[in-house]
Amino acid sequence: DTAVSQTPKYLVTQMGNDKSIKCEQNLGHDTMYWYKQDSKKFLKIMFSYNNKELIINETVPNRFSPKSPDKAHLNLHINSLELGDSAVYFCASSQRTMNTEAFFGQGTRLTVV
Amino acid sequence: AQTVTQSQPEMSVQEAETVTLSCTYDTSESNYYLFWYKQPPSRQMILVIRQEAYKQQNATENRFSVNFQKAAKSFSLKISDSQLGDTAMYFCAFIGNNNAGNMLTFGGGTRLMVKP
Numbered sequence: 001d002t003a004v005s006q007t008p009k010y011l012v013t014q015m016g017n018d019k020s021i022k023c024e025q026n027l028g029h030d031t032m033y034w035y036k037q038d039s040k041k042f043l044k045i046m047f048s049y050n051n052k053e054l055i056i057n058e059t060v061p062n063r064f065s066p067k068s069p070d071k072a073h074l075n076l077h078i079n080s081l082e083l084g085d086s087a088v089y090f091c092a093s094s095q096r097t098m099n100t101e102a103f104f105g106q107g108t109r110l111t112v113v
Numbered sequence: 114a115q116t117v118t119q120s121q122p123e124m125s126v127q128e129a130e131t132v133t134l135s136c137t138y139d140t141s142e143s144n145y146y147l148f149w150y151k152q153p154p155s156r157q158m159i160l161v162i163r164q165e166a167y168k169q170q171n172a173t174e175n176r177f178s179v180n181f182q183k184a185a186k187s188f189s190l191k192i193s194d195s196q197l198g199d200t201a202m203y204f205c206a207f208i209g210n211n212n213a214g215n216m217l218t219f220g221g222g223t224r225l226m227v228k229p
Contacts, residue, residue, distance in 0.1 A: 031215055041152075041202055041222045048214030055214035090158060096215040101148055104158035 006105035023091030031096040032074035119220035136205030
């Protein structure tokens with residue numbers, strides 16, 4: 001069983017569209033995250049979320065929003081896509097109270113054309 | 114704010130030899146956690162090794178070990194008996210104990226090529 005799974009793995013879309021990336025974890029973790037990896041491979045946190053609080057990296061445009069229907073899911077919604085949004089997006093989860101390592105999904109390569 | 118620096122963008126090593134990847138970090142916290150993640154061409158992020166700052170003993174995982182120098186804020190990764198499957202991007206990462214969101218701060222990565 002995949003611990004953290006994301007869908008889709010690849011997403012190609014036109015500028016201006018709205019898209020979502022889904023993420024599910026079956027590890028029973030209490031915290032989920034979205035990270036962005038740019039074309040130079042640099043990884044940066046976008047959001048940290050558990051059932052109590054959402055922490056947003058201040059550099060993330062408000063076109064990006066996480067939606068969590070339940071503890072095991074954290075989806076990423078992106079409105080009005082721009083060329084600069086092209087990147088690989090990683091979902092991850094961890095057990096926050098134990099400061100343990102994060103487990104990552106396989107990533108979604110988003111290409112905006 | 115914490116920063117993590119990997120000063121070697123690319124490295125190569127012959128199969129079966131040993132290679133060391135460098136990582137330095139900056140923080141004002143006294144307790145924190147450090148990690149090395151591997152990202153092979155498959156893109157999957159895989160945890161290689163983990164070190165808790167309050168533990169003086171360096172972590173080891175099979176062929177992978179770290180040299181943790183807390184005073185120098187240095188956290189290097191040594192790969193012994195390198196294998197072709199070790200070819201990947203390697204990322205050093207940090208979580209501070211006071212990090213409200215438990216979010217990782219990553220270094221810029223080192224691309225390691227293991228040559229046959």
